[in-house]
Amino acid sequence: MAVKIYGIKNCDTMAKARHWLEARGVEAVFHDYKALSIGQDVLEGWADRIGWQKLINTSGTTFRKLPDEDRADLDEAKALRLMQAQPSMIRRPILDTGDQLIAGFKPDIYENVFK
Template sequence: MTHVYGIKSCGSVQKALRFLDARGITYTFHDFKTSPVSREKIEMWVQHSALSTLLNTKGTTYRTLDLKAKNLDDTNKIEWMSTHNLLIKRPVIEFNDTLVVGYDEAYYEGIFHS
């Protein structure tokens, strides 16, 4: 089963969902705003993707919280992500044994075969 994590209003998430829908790939959608992910889930993701990939340093939440000035270590970054899921780059897709972070159509073409 494919699981997509993000927020419905995010442009990248919308593109990813359209991509999956167009290829008939079924998925379960998990909205960070209504069903936040746990620290344990984020720690599992970090085992399959770099923390620097998962942490959205370009988003409004990151800037609003002024996290760059806090000079966080990896443990603190994960803690912030678990309490503020909007710090997670979107979408995060669990597909078979692969974790896909963000939206890149060319990369998706190589990963998702219908």
């Protein structure tokens, strides 16, 4: 499986992650989930692999602007619905190597993955 990186085109963290991969010769297919959306089945699969809590960006502007009732009593089903409706709430980037799924960009973690 080819490495895939999911995120939003105009995101600083995405740019850092993509630059890191390119500088090390790692080819990754980019999927802009804001422009192209993301399937519910994909989100559910990610949640099964790493947990929904790692997928949702609760510190981001999109989540913080939600009404209190949308942010309250957050569980997996509710979080997945919110992320499906507003992909900007998905943590960026999501890197899928086939064997591993990594949410967020931390150079030391990427370094361990691509030794």
